[in-house]
Amino acid sequence: MSSKKKRAAAIDLSVEAERRRPEEGGDGGDREASDGAAAAAEEDGDVKQKQREGPKEETGGEEEKVVEVVADQGEDGSNEEIKYRTQQGDMMEEDKQPAAAANVDDDGGDSDGAGASAEEKHMVTEATGGEGDDGGDSRTAMAQDELSEMQEEMERMKEENRMLRRVVDKTVRDYYELQMKLAAYQQQPAAADEPKETEVFLSLGATTAAGGSGGGGFPEAKSKEQAAWRRRSVGSDDSDDGKEDLGLSLSLGTSSSYDDDQKAVEARPHDVDGAAAAAMIVGSRPAPRGYALLESSKVQGGAAPAAGELSAAGGITSQSVNPANRKTRVSVRVRCQGPTMNDGCQWRKYGQKVAKGNPCPRAYYRCTVAPGCPVRKQVQRCLEDMSILVTTYEGTHNHPLPVGATAMASTTSAAATFMLLSSTTSSSSVSDAAAAAAGVSTAPSSSYLSPYLLNSASPLLMPGATVGGGGGMQHLNLFGNSPSSSSLLAPQAPGSSKYPWSPNHPPLAGAGGNKRPFWSAGGDGDKPAPAALAENVGAVMSDPNKFSAAINNFMGKDGESSSGKSSTFAWTRSMDRTATPASVPAPARPRREPVHGPGPRRGEQAAKL
DNA sequence: CGTATTTGACCCGCGC
DNA sequence: GCGCGGGTCAAATACG
Numbered sequence: 048m049s050s051k052k053k054r055a056a057a058i059d060l061s062v063e064a065e066r067r068r069p070e071e072g073g074d075g076g077d078r079e080a081s082d083g084a085a086a087a088a089e090e091d092g093d094v095k096q097k098q099r100e101g102p103k104e105e106t107g108g109e110e111e112k113v114v115e116v117v118a119d120q121g122e123d124g125s126n127e128e129i130k131y132r133t134q135q136g137d138m139m140e141e142d143k144q145p146a147a148a149a150n151v152d153d154d155g156g157d158s159d160g161a162g163a164s165a166e167e168k169h170m171v172t173e174a175t176g177g178e179g180d181d182g183g184d185s186r187t188a189m190a191q192d193e194l195s196e197m198q199e200e201m202e203r204m205k206e207e208n209r210m211l212r213r214v215v216d217k218t219v220r221d222y223y224e225l226q227m228k229l230a231a232y233q234q235q236p237a238a239a240d241e242p243k244e245t246e247v248f249l250s251l252g253a254t255t256a257a258g259g260s261g262g263g264g265f266p267e268a269k270s271k272e273q274a275a276w277r278r279r280s281v282g283s284d285d286s287d288d289g290k291e292d293l294g295l296s297l298s299l300g301t302s303s304s305y306d307d308d309q310k311a312v313e314a315r316p317h318d319v320d321g322a323a324a325a326a327m328i329v330g331s332r333p334a335p336r337g338y339a340l341l342e343s344s345k346v347q348g349g350a351a352p353a354a355g356e357l358s359a360a361g362g363i364t365s366q367s368v369n370p371a372n373r374k375t376r377v378s379v380r381v382r383c384q385g386p387t388m389n390d391g392c393q394w395r396k397y398g399q400k401v402a403k404g405n406p407c408p409r410a411y412y413r414c415t416v417a418p419g420c421p422v423r424k425q426v427q428r429c430l431e432d433m434s435i436l437v438t439t440y441e442g443t444h445n446h447p448l449p450v451g452a453t454a455m456a457s458t459t460s461a462a463a464t465f466m467l468l469s470s471t472t473s474s475s476s477v478s479d480a481a482a483a484a485a486g487v488s489t490a491p492s493s494s495y496l497s498p499y500l501l502n503s504a505s506p507l508l509m510p511g512a513t514v515g516g517g518g519g520m521q522h523l524n525l526f527g528n529s530p531s532s533s534s535l536l537a538p539q540a541p542g543s544s545k546y547p548w549s550p551n552h553p554p555l556a557g558a559g560g561n562k563r564p565f566w567s568a569g570g571d572g573d574k575p576a577p578a579a580l581a582e583n584v585g586a587v588m589s590d591p592n593k594f595s596a597a598i599n600n601f602m603g604k605d606g607e608s609s610s611g612k613s614s615t616f617a618w619t620r621s622m623d624r625t626a627t628p629a630s631v632p633a634p635a636r637p638r639r640e641p642v643h644g645p646g647p648r649r650g651e652q653a654a655k656l
Numbered sequence: 657c658g659t660a661t662t663t664g665a666c667c668c669g670c671g672c
Numbered sequence: 673g674c675g676c677g678g679g680t681c682a683a684a685t686a687c688g
Contacts, residue, residue, distance in 0.1 A: 396661060398680055411679070415660095425679090 378439040380429070387426050388436050391452030392416055392444070394424060405430045417446035 381388040387410075394412035402409045407428035414422040422442040429435035 395659095397682090399662075400678070400680095403677060409678085423679095 376439055376441050378437060381436045381438065382432075382434050383436055384434065385436075386410070387412070388438055390424075390438065390440075391449045392422075393449075402427065407433070414442075414444060416444065416448065420445050 379388065379390070383389075387394070392414055393416045395415040396410055397413050398411035399408050400411070401407075405427060407430065409425055409427040412424045412426065414420040414424075420442075422440060422444050424441065425437075425439045427437050429437055
């Protein structure tokens with residue numbers, strides 16, 4: 048078994064461990080671990096051993112708690128609790144839940160534990176009702192008992208079904224409520240004298256308290272901005288107690304200090320340290336990896352050629368702001384050794400330049416998955432830490448995307464959704480932009496929209512949403528830190544095979560006859576793990592914990608598999624709302640006369656001039 | 657031979 | 673108006 052799989056399993060298990068909670072003993076108890084934990088355990092022999100030995104020796108001490116996540120929707124009256132957890136992400140309420148609730152954990156699609164579950168239900172019925180006692184009943188009576196039990200179960204299922212519908216409705220309502228609140232909040236004047244920059248920080252993986260270790264991460268933070276970055280990245284609620292958490296968090300704040308990517312890069316060290324700590328705890332790995340950070344959305348000036356295409360491709364018009372005026376950019380920071388990060392898309396390099404202030408050349412890439420795709424990206428190493436790769440995406444793909452990109456898409460889509468909420472204007476631009484960054488197309492029709500995008504992200508963002516106090520900062524826990532909320536985040540049916548590269552299809556190895564698969568790390572040659580990636584995505588999106596683990600795994604396969612260095616990335620998303628319409632050039636600018644045929648080289652042209 | 661990368665020059669926006 | 677810097681182009685080159 049590869050170390051990657053082991054790593055993923057370890058993370059997955061750790062997430063499950065986070066979900067565990069104390070509960071009065073044994074009632075719901077001794078069943079097998081939940082699907083996620085079980086699946087993870089099966090991937091790793093050692094973990095598997097531990098998982099299965101646990102219930103035997105400890106009489107269910109922790110094992111039962113794992114299953115609770117599934118159970119929490121199965122009891123009448125849990126509707127309110129679910130709602131509560133959805134909004135607060137608080138575990139305490141769940142702790143008080145009657146243990147009997149754990150017995151009603153049948154979630155229909157769970158085929159793994161069906162047998163055990165049925166048995167337990169039977170036992171529970173016997174215990175409570177006292178029916179079917181020993182001895183003298185005839186077989187027909189027992190059959191009738193079973194029949195009645197099955198009927199009861201069906202009733203229960205029906206009730207559960209109704210309840211789930213209510214939950215869905217409630218969630219949707221809450222979603223819109225929060226959306227409205229957020230919109231109102233965004234409209235409040237915040238530091239109107241400064242350039243408005245709305246930033247979304249999405250950290251995926253692990254976060255820790257501000258005092259996190261100084262391990263092998265980014266350079267130490269040195270400025271106020273970095274401190275602010277710490278605050279934003281760490282999150283507002285879960286990390287203060289010094290625990291390392293594995294999860295995904297999204298923060299939004301307004302700032303005027305992040306003028307360029309460099310500053311944001313400088314501001315990142317803490318989170319990486321946190322990732323390091325968490326990673327070591329989680330996977331007992333020699334070195335940290337698998338940490339993601341999504342930062343930002345800036346409002347900047349400048350022309351927006353891609354934005355025009357973006358809006359056009361999206362086919363959705365803005366309500367109050369012309370989407371063409373928006374230049375959407377998503378910057379991803381990855382700690383990897385290769386020249387490029389593996390983002391699931393296929394790129395062709397068309398230029399390279401040494402930018403001022405950074406001796407590392409900046410490379411320019413164009414998406415070649417489909418001809419005419421307007422998406423471009425820039426890749427440059429971070430000056431402070433050469434192991435960090437800063438990749439900036441721009442534009443929107445006009446084609447469906449490989450599964451690897453959709454995995455990233457779901458992460459970005461979270462930010463997209465958040466930006467969508469924060470944006471009072473065009474929702475399409477926002478989502479398109481993030482989709483572009485994630486490698487997910489929203490154009491030309493929504494049929495290209497990844498099944499993992501937005502639809503899953505929208506509920507993804509809602510749980511645990513808290514609006515911070517001063518500083519105009521908001522923090523959203525996506526999952527991980529809040530185990531209860533995570534249980535609600537499985538809205539998407541995995542394995543949707545809308546496109547050829549959806550999880551159900553084998554990956555397009557070397558699509559287009561490329562030298563290497565487009566999902567492979569650009570610099571490390573051909574050592575991709577597309578199959579693993581494809582496997583993961585379906586399950587990943589249906590289980591947030593798996594998603595987290597898979598993201599870690601996904602990022603981890605890039606670059607430094609053997610070096611033991613941490614894999615870190617961050618997303619920066621920018622939207623330009625300030626560009627004037629006049630400054631928007633045509634997508635294909637006619638600034639230079641096309642040179643047909645073997646004309647003179649530019650030097651000669653210049654000489655002529 | 658086809659495709660991707662390299663690389664020097666050009667174009668354009670912005671600040672002074 | 674000028675210079676600077678970022679972004680892009682496209683011929684040359686490398687590579688499989």
